[in-house]
Amino acid sequence: MVFIGESGSGKSTCINYFANYFTHSSFDEANHYSNMKIVIPNSICPQINYGSTSNQHTERNVHDNTVSQTQDCTEYGFTWNGKHVKIVDTLGFNDTYSTKDDENIQKILKKVSKFQLATAISITINGTNTRLSTSIKTTLTQLRGSLPDSVFQNLFFIFPNCTEETQNFNLRLIAEFNPSQQRTFNMQNSLFSIKDKSILQNSKLVKKMLQTWKDSVDTMADIMNEISQTSAASAQVFEDMRIKRERLIGHKENLIKKQKSLLNAIKTLDIEKDRLKNATNDQQANRNFAKQTAIPYIELEKKNRITVQFVHTMIQCEFVAKIVDCRMNQA
Ligand SMILES: Nc1nc2c(ncn2[C@@H]2O[C@H](COP(=O)(O)OP(=O)(O)OP(=O)(O)O)[C@@H](O)[C@H]2O)c(=O)[nH]1
Numbered sequence: 101m102v103f104i105g106e107s108g109s110g111k112s113t114c115i116n117y118f119a120n121y122f123t124h125s126s127f128d129e130a131n132h133y134s135n136m137k138i139v140i141p142n143s144i145c146p147q148i149n150y151g152s153t154s155n156q157h158t159e160r161n162v163h164d165n166t167v168s169q170t171q172d173c174t175e176y177g178f179t180w181n182g183k184h185v186k187i188v189d190t191l192g193f194n195d196t197y198s199t200k201d202d203e204n205i206q207k208i209l210k211k212v213s214k215f216q217l218a219t220a221i222s223i224t225i226n227g228t229n230t231r232l233s234t235s236i237k238t239t240l241t242q243l244r245g246s247l248p249d250s251v252f253q254n255l256f257f258i259f260p261n262c263t264e265e266t267q268n269f270n271l272r273l274i275a276e277f278n279p280s281q282q283r284t285f286n287m288q289n290s291l292f293s294i295k296d297k298s299i300l301q302n303s304k305l306v307k308k309m310l311q312t313w314k315d316s317v318d319t320m321a322d323i324m325n326e327i328s329q330t331s332a333a334s335a336q337v338f339e340d341m342r343i344k345r346e347r348l349i350g351h352k353e354n355l356i357k358k359q360k361s362l363l364n365a366i367k368t369l370d371i372e373k374d375r376l377k378n379a380t381n382d383q384q385a386n387r388n389f390a391k392q393t394a395i396p397y398i399e400l401e402k403k404n405r406i407t408v409q410f411v412h413t414m415i416q417c418e419f420v421a422k423i424v425d426c427r428m429n430q431a
């Protein structure tokens with residue numbers, strides 16, 4: 101069983117519920133959580149008390165429910181009706197830390213492909229979602245694009261946070277997955293959502309909590325019953341999908357690089373266009389501009405001087421330099 105879905109949709113909580121279902125452990129009126137098995141910590145039960153050390157959870161900070169919790173795919177092993185059951189918890193789509201969805205999907209596909217068979221791909225969607233928000237839309241699109249078509253027969257839809265009559269999520273929003281009614285389930289897995297254990301003093305509340313637990317146990321029995329009638333799909337298709345996606349991601353990164361350099365070229369071109377426009381405007385505005393500059397120059401002036409020398413009279417020409425203003429080209 102592989103749990104896939106948006107971050108915070110309730111995958112890890114659901115797996116903790118299944119851990120108790122498989123081990124016949126239970127929330128109870130007198131001991132509350134004391135007999136429950138915890139494979140993935142949460143704020144109310146932060147210590148794990150079941151599972152091998154090799155299958156350690158990868159929760160980020162169970163006391164901060166504003167961030168994505170599960171950081172890597174982890175498998176948990178159980179026995180049910182004499183069969184081995186492996187449950188895989190996965191990283192949530194729409195991680196709050198970054199847009200690492202592509203990377204996360206690759207990790208999920210790689211993890212699932214390590215198994216020979218995959219029987220139930222359980223898509224968890226918070227059942228209180230009313231509209232197709234951008235994040236759930238992105239998640240569904242990512243899911244649609246990352247699941248091999250051949251495992252569509254193995255899809256199960258689990259809607260935590262609600263019961264059948266309080267579900268807001270409209271099934272039409274997942275019509276492209278072709279969900280069958282026998283494979284859609286509602287669960288109110290609220291046991292680990294309480295803020296502190298002091299409310300357990302209220303016996304009326306504890307009775308309510310016990311009832312929701314019993315309802316979830318019934319639902320888990322229905323889920324397992326349906327899964328036991330489902331033929332397993334070959335997990336190899338997940339590896340094929342991973343390789344194809346890896347190639348696509350490579351192409352995508354190349355395209356992004358090219359697009360970035362194209363955008364830079366467009367930006368430079370825009371800057372040059374602006375400069376050209378400004379230059380044209382300046383030229384237009386200054387077309388009648390005439391600059392007057394005073395430049396000193398030397399003018400040679402011809403002067404006649406008459407000199408009497410004995411009997412001879414001769415005209416002697418003498419040049420006298422005189423400084424006056426005139427234009428450069430004349431100088
Ligand atoms: N009331 C209520 N709270 C729930 C239910 N399922 C999960 N929660 C709470 O929702 C929060 C997120 O649940 P998780 O199980 O950590 O969600 P996740 O899908 O594993 O999240 P990531 O690991 O971040 O991908 C926790 O505080 C849970 O206690 C539910 O059915 N009802």
Ligand SMILES: [Mg+2]
Pocket residue numbers: 111112113169170189190
């Ligand atoms: Mg989780």
